[in-house]
Amino acid sequence: MDMFYVAVELRRNPKLRGLPVVVGGDGARGVVAAASYEARRFGVFSAMSSAQAKRLCPQAIFLPGDHELYSEVSAEVFEIFHTITPLVEGLSLDEAFLDVTGARRLLGDGVKIGEEIRTRVKEQTELTCSVGVAPNKFLAKLASVVAKPRASREGVKPGYGVFEVMAGNELEFLHPxxxxxxxxxxxxxxxxxxxxxxxxxxxxxxxxxxxxxxxxxxxxxxxxxxxxQGIDERVVEPDRDAKSIGHEETFSTDIKDFDVAHDQLVRLADAVSARCRRAGVGARTISLKLKFSDFRVITRAASVEFPVTTSQAMMRLIEPLLREVDISAGVRLLGISARNLVAPEMQLSLFGESTETSTANELDEAWSSTTSAVDDIRHKFGDASIKPASSLNNKRKPGASKWGPSDLDQK
CATH class of the missing domain: 1.10.150.20 (5' to 3' exonuclease, C-terminal subdomain)
Incomplete structure (x- = not known):
């Protein structure tokens, strides 16, 4: 997809078309997630610090991003891909490999199929995409880059839309x-x-x-x-299972207090556990990530016999890991990841209540019915309708902006 996050924002607010728009955190610690071609003319690109982007393009309009919306639009786009072929391998929200070998008889050669994809995506989502066609995944990826529009100081040059690397011409394309x-x-x-x-x-x-x-x-x-040599033997792997589900956030000011860090992790665990339940998986391993003010990163992990799906169980595993770490120097980022994902298992226990000494698996069982009720409420009234007590004063939604906080964020 072409500048996907920005394109979704422009669809939502057409008045921003033609302006230098950046999606990402606009604070001192923010990162550029995506930039419009008008912003790229000034040298602004993804993964650049927001501070540098502002120096290069002071007039840039920063938007905090809406990952939930981007995920919804991505699902729409992937549905279109599946109307072309069942062999779709997603790389990210805005990028995928399609094996169209079986579609050629009905839809034509690779270029015609690429044009058909662009037409369907444009008609159904009002977004544009660039398509690379090649004998293998590696070359198709490079071809898609060539197909995209190019931004320079002189202006934005339209791309090919669809660019093909013909069989037999791989090295002629690749070697320069x-x-x-x-x-x-x-x-x-x-x-x-x-x-x-x-x-x-x-x-x-x-x-x-x-x-x-x-x-x-x-x-x-x-x-x-x-x-x-143009050799890439990998095949398109449709419906690859997620290896992990996680959330991490950078904060405007360093966190030095255990209770503050704990409350933030409760909020993140609530979001991670909800995503696990929506995906129909439980986690046997929960990982904690901390990035300090000096950019030093440490990770810790704990595992259980039975997969867990509730935030209470996840925090029972995370809390001891956090206590082991001295955060007095200041933590700028916290993250939680659920790993070793498998189908949840039903556990039979003689006890239905949780205590301070309950294990993570016991907590998971004790909270399962309550968690199910919470999921129902959120489904009907939205995610913000019910949340952990320690998060009531925190308006920042986990994962809403994955690219750093705004200077307006208070926590």
Whole structure:
């Protein structure tokens, strides 16, 4: 999808069309999640700090983001993808691989199918997308980048919409590209490749494979060498199960008090557990993430025999982990993740009440009926209709803005 988060916001507020719009946290610790092409003309891109974005484009209009809305629109788009082929592998809310081999007889070649996808998405959602067509996933991803519009100081140049890398022309397309175009080439790897005078994919393709594996490691070296030859044997994997469900948030001011951190984690656990129940899964492992003011990150995890689905059970696992950590230096980010996701299991117990000494699994069972009632209330009246007592004064919705707080956030 083209500038997906921004495009959804422009659909909601057409008056912003043609203006430099940024979705992300606008506070000192915010991060750009997406930028309109008008903002990109000034050098603003995703993953950039909001502070830098404001320096480059002082007139940029910042929007906090609405992840729930983006998820809903994403579901609409993916439904359209499934009208083309059942073989859809989602990479994120706004990106997917489609194996259209079986659709060619009915819909035509890859380019015609790409145009059909663009037409259906535009007609049904008022959004635009760019399509890359190629013999494998890696090349299709690169082709989709070429298909997108390009922003520069001079203006916004329309993209191809659909761009195809023809079978037999893979290397002609691939080798002139910068080596950082390859999956797996981050800053550290790029520095090592630069030391070997490897600047383009073609340079890498001609380099001695054994030396490359010695420098980068056997696995990464072989991986990048294969990609430089246009080799990618991976198939489209539809309906991949989520490996984890989590929420994390950056705060406007550092948290140094245990009780404040605890209350924030209760709020996050409530959101994570609700998402688990909606997905029909329970978690055998709950992870805690803390990022300190010096950007040092630590993670802790606890596991249980039976999967848990309630925030009470999750907090029973998280609270001891938090107590083990000295947060007096200041924590800027807290996060909770549910991992080892499996179908929930019914447990039979002689006791229906929870106590301070109850285990996480006992708490999960004791709170299951109450949690089910809470889910029903939220389904009818919205997520804000009922929430943990410690969160009543916190108006910030978990996951509403995944890219840092606004300067207006109080907690």
């Amino acid at each position: 590209l910068a080596v950082e175009s390859l999956w797996g080439v981050g800053p550290v790897t790029l520095e090592k490749l630069s030391a070997l005078s490897i600047k383009t994919v073609g340079d890498l393709a001609k380099f001695d494979r054994k030396i490359l594996m010695n420098v980068l490691g056997e696995s990464l070296g072989q991986h990048l060498f294969d990609l430089s």
